[in-house]
Amino acid sequence: DQQVKQNSPSLSVQEGRISILNCDYTNSMFDYFLWYKKYPAEGPTFLISISSIKDKNEDGRFTVFLNKSAKHLSLHIVPSQPGDSAVYFCAASAWSGNQFYFGTGTSLTVIP
Amino acid sequence: DVKVTQSSRYLVKRTGEKVFLECVQDMDHExxxxxxxxxxxxxxxxxxxxxxxxxxxGDIPEGYSVSREKKERFSLILESASTNQTSMYLCASSTNPGTxxxxxxxxxxxxxxxxxxx
Known part of the structure; x- marks a missing residue:
């Protein structure tokens, strides 16, 4: 059963606007969440993470929000740039384990 | 920077062949x-x-095996490759969570x- 879900397979956004990518999880033991970006024919690269003791973490144009009660996190990209066009994966892990659980990915297209 | 290196980027194999995919990491990850x-x-x-x-x-081990003889190296083996194993394979590494x-x-x-x- 999929413990981390990304329900939007794709998203298109105009350059300069905000991109919001969503992720839901089911396991309340998860306490660390990560976002990865993947270009075609390359491996995923780490983008940003958040611990469950926080509800927001920022790094430049990227901000991740965590709503523990709703078991939901989102990645905001502002402003969006054409180079942001990629597949974005969210992932979750629990401090007691050494596994990572990935969503199925959202393909973001930023239109110039 | 962490470096995870996969030995082959592109491979074409025939059905039934034994396939080895090699991976090495340089950060002493467990x-x-x-x-x-x-x-x-x-x-x-x-x-x-x-x-x-x-x-x-993991979730889909059927048709695969692995070998880890050294800490830095993790190999994936397809004992008898089949067409439904055509895919992109990704190796990864991590440390253990902190206390x-x-x-x-x-x-x-x-x-x-x-x-x-x-």
């Missing part, structure tokens, strides 16, 4: 992973290893190996 990525299915875990000579099945809750760790990926089985 954990290593093999995933495959297929369109619409995301990243699916095949096997992982949390120590030398240790292995655990206590919210001591998260990060998983680092290699560049990927595109395998086509004909």
């Amino acid at each position: 954990n290593m992973f093999w995933y495959r990525q297929d369109p619409g299915l995301g990243l699916r875990l095949i096997y992982f290893s949390y120590d030398v000579k240790m292995k655990e099945k 206590g809750v919210n001591s998260g760790n990060t998983i680092y990926f290699g560049e990927g190996s595109w395998l086509t089985v004909v």
Whole structure:
């Protein structure tokens, strides 16, 4: 059963606007969440993470929000740039384990 | 910077061949992973290893085996390749979580190996 879900397979956004990518999880033991970006024919690269003791973490144009009660996190990209066009994966892990659980990915297209 | 290196970027193999995919990491990470990525299915875990000579099945281990003889090296083996194993294979590594809750760790990926089985 999929413990981390990304329900939007794709998203298109105009350059300069905000991109919001969503992720839901089911396991309340998860306490660390990560976002990865993947270009075609390359491996995923780490983008940003958040611990469950926080509800927001920022790094430049990227901000991740965590709503523990709703078991939901989102990645905001502002402003969006054409180079942001990629597949974005969210992932979750629990401090007691050494596994990572990935969503199925959202393909973001930023239109110039 | 963490470096995870996969030995082959592109391979074409025949059905029934034995295939080896090699992966090396240079950060002394305890954990290593093999995933495959297929369109619409995301990243699916095949096997992982949390120590030398240790292995655990992931979500889709059938048709695969692994070997970890040294801490830095994790090999994925397709004993008898089949066309449904055509995919992108991703190796990754991570440390163990820090002590206590919210001591998260990060998983680092290699560049990927595109395998086509004909």
